[in-house]
Amino acid sequence: MATIYEVSKLAGVSLATVSRVVNKNLSVSEKTRQKVLKAMEQLDYKPNLVAKSLASNRSDCVGVLVSEFYGSFYGGIMSGVESVLRKADKHIVVTAGHNEEQREKDDIEFLISRNCDALILHVEAVSDEYLINLCQGKIPVIILNRHIPKIADRCISLDNELGGYLATKHVLEKGHTQVAYISGPKRKADAQERLVGHKRALQEFNVEFDQARVYEGDYLQIGGSAGIKHFLENDIEFTAAICANDEMATGAIATARENNLDVPNDVSIFGFDNVVFASYTYPTLSTINYPVQDMGKMAAKAILKQVYKIDMPDVQNVFEPEVVERNSVKSLN
Amino acid sequence: MATIYEVSKLAGVSLATVSRVVNKNLSVSEKTRQKVLKAMEQLDYKPNLVAKSLASNRSDCVGVLVSEFYGSFYGGIMSGVESVLRKADKHIVVTAGHNEEQREKDDIEFLISRNCDALILHVEAVSDEYLINLCQGKIPVIILNRHIPKIADRCISLDNELGGYLATKHVLEKGHTQVAYISGPKRKADAQERLVGHKRALQEFNVEFDQARVYEGDYLQIGGSAGIKHFLENDIEFTAAICANDEMATGAIATARENNLDVPNDVSIFGFDNVVFASYTYPTLSTINYPVQDMGKMAAKAILKQVYKIDMPDVQNVFEPEVVERNSVKSLN
DNA sequence: TTGTATGCGTTATCAG
């Protein structure tokens, strides 16, 4: 690999001059610029980004930490982030924290020590305090899918409560009154918020909340399956089951069918997230749209604005969920 | 951020000594090691990976290039690769080439200039020659999902022809004789290979190949949908449709249903890839398993073996597809 | 076992 030094020698100029033409902007006479350009061409010069990063303390690289590489949710985040950063000639370094506290911390350390100019994090295991503390540091951070009041301006999240509310409201408006709810794990903030929204809708429609109609799932297909089984075995009547995410909804649909319950004629199922396969199920799944990709894009825009000083509209910190009506909910009206 | 220099000062030893204890292995007296360790602790010293990489010409980082961040196929590759590399304390830098030649090349340059120790590539737009040439370079490369004879030892791919064969054989064994085939884009090598396998199975079962029963799709849902429509509108009879990937299969199922054709009673559908949502469809999709994740793992193992000299079993360059029987194919026997 | 000196490829701060 040719170095900047070899180029300078070949072009008969100083090292600094080559650096100037490589980094555009600075003033160099057209004549020497041409000499340098030619030399670069001849040697097929490619700047060493590592050296550049060490010397300039800038990497043009933003670190992204997701929980998994797998799945449309994280895929959406990554592709959203990348699509806008790419246009600004910034790159991303992605790692996966796998929902383990130590790993998330390790990954953050890794990204920092790699000289990332900024961080976009989707972390679940690490504490709020840790993140608040991290935000005190010199490296700019954007936190996805998590709302931390003290650093609200660095968070980009979905209004989960509203999502839970809209989901239930939709089902109630279709005339259902016996509504079961399969929630996410209680320890997860978003699961709690969605449930709160569920209760608010119930109240608004004067349907009494019944704890027996709530089953705590795990956000996995098996959770939805277990939820339906639980309600059936305990003779808890319901004409509709709202699941706190689409994955559980698919499990619910499958298990309902196994029990000779037609969806949506015998039982309606509603999801949350609007993941890709929601439109592949049968019946296609009515759900709440979680605009992950847009949120990833917004995170990237925030970085572009704050770190790279590129002109951008204001950041939107809270995104609104919307009902996506498909065919898994029957109207009783 | 504390530097190695500050640590050495605080510990009252030389720079080199600190470097030695940081990088384990080398001989340092227990006493000084403790001094250094204490100093590191006090200063919360974190090595600067960029500087380390520049000095050592090693980054403990392997570059991964996929076509998209999105989807279970690429997710499988990334998570497979990461899971094994992680255990060896290596990190990955991922970029997406989006199936565009220039971008793929840019990304490869980027990864190289970032000092990656090795590359794992899933590229589609770049030519064989380019890759062969790339393999001549000093940086070790593993190529996924592509078979290039001249550099077969650096390729990890699926036997697509066999997959196409197995798919069709399965359907024929179920008693179908009027078998339609919705292929992938002809310009893609895997699409061609799968079709070749299809023909081989037909021949083996003495079913005459009929070009009219082949529709060229695009590997997207819409392609499967268009394929079914095409056959229906042109009165081409078929009791089963084999799709060259699962995505098209879901499109095919939906469109069949829209035309009042029950799957699998009126028409059987068979896929390829065994993506995650294949088990979420209704009916669940019979398909060919493409062990992406295992192949990603194998790629990582190859790197571990070749680059980091870690003891590993031999690499498996060609993976075998398998039939995954679910409920979308009816037995006519 | 420990320390010294030099290099890795750039950027950046000065002079000129």
Add this chain to the structure above:
DNA sequence: CTGATAACGCATACAA
């Protein structure tokens, strides 16, 4: 507009 030269933070022969 251009050229020395000192950082950047660490690894590593070579000496001691």
